[in-house]
Amino acid sequence: MKPVYDSFVEAVKDIHDGATIMVGGFGLCGIPENLLLALVETGVKNLTVISNNCGVDGWGLGLLLRNKQIKKVIASYVGENKEFERQVLTGEVDVELIPQGTLAERIRAGGAGIPAFYTPAGVGTPLAEDREVRIFEGKEYLLETALKADFSLVRASLADKMGNLIYNKTAQNFNPMIATAGNVTIAEVEELVEIGQLNPQHIHTPSIYVQKLIVGVQEKKIERLTVSKEGVK
Template sequence: MAIVAALTAGTRPQKAVSVEKAAEMIPDGAVLMIGGFMGVGSPHRLIAELVRQGRKDLTVICNDTSRPDNGVGLLVVARALRKVVASHIGTNPETQKQMIAGDIEVELVPQGTLAEQVRAGGYGLGGVLTPTGIGTPVEDGKQTIVVDGKTFLVEKPLRADFALVAAKRADYRGNLEYEMTARNFNPLMAMAAETVIAEPVEIVPTGVIAPDHVVTPHVLVDYIIQRSRPNGR
């Protein structure tokens, strides 16, 4: 049986789950990293399913909250979020409204710093040294360090319970390939979470994705969202 299993490995999708099952794994109060830049490269089906299931009190680490009708913005409108860590919220008036009302906590982080904090979390680093924010309110309450006469902020690594990433393709083992700018934060986030759920556009047999095109290897991916059925999710 072991020989048969070895021979058939890679001939059918492994780690594949329905979008409903994937969303059920994520409890209220979880910390999520969600890939995407204004919704480009975001796992839209999984986000919509979290809204449908009524998830609450989530903390989301993302580049932005997109628009009210798109990407992470759907979670904002559904009031599913307790806190957002993002580089900007300027394109989503609903996020701004909830922040001003005190209904949601928003931590704004310079985009480059945010990317490096996520990378540090995935690589096991102790933090990031950056001059960005020195002499501004960003510096308040944070540790600083002087290197060669220049002052830097010490920004701590970011990690999450779940990374929800989108990909162009996944193969049957779970290797991921991304497409152009839709790649954005997804590979970094896939390194920095306890559980990684990938939502590919298509799932292909192992070997179809050229080795040089694999950005996120299968060892990092825990679950793959199955393709949509013709009459449902």
């Protein structure tokens, strides 16, 4: 059985200044909202964040940005975050933008213990400058190295007390691979059940990858609300 925390601040207390963290989710879908709020409360600084994007202004990772807690972002999408854009342009935060498929594979490789791989994405672009390129079957491929983190923060719909996780629909985006690539994985879950209650065939992340569990209620904010001309009825 894995430790189940009552306090989100307590769950993230080991995340130290200068740590590298991976954060699951895509936009605001499937993000560990309460764990991020707890990091804001702890005030930890100089974080390197690996995530698909950096949230939006005023929510998710955007809260850490606003609080000047992030020194570098490794992501595939700048998105709707104006504060992120401002800090990048002023040099307040470093950013490494990576093609989305490459980012996903670098994280997956880190979790699988694969140190590097070759991909055609980025060949012939500034991404390939001063990088190793090899030819396989007459086609050029760029060497990419794996990504790992000190801590991975993920969000799941269901978990049992052993730490097996099930994600809801599109929350499967980056959460499963990120759960495997952190030295310590902290899972924020919506519902915790007894061991044996989850169908083994439905489990997305096996318990071996998870070190901490905590149950929380998410606000599940909408990143961009779109309605018809008639409005919501």
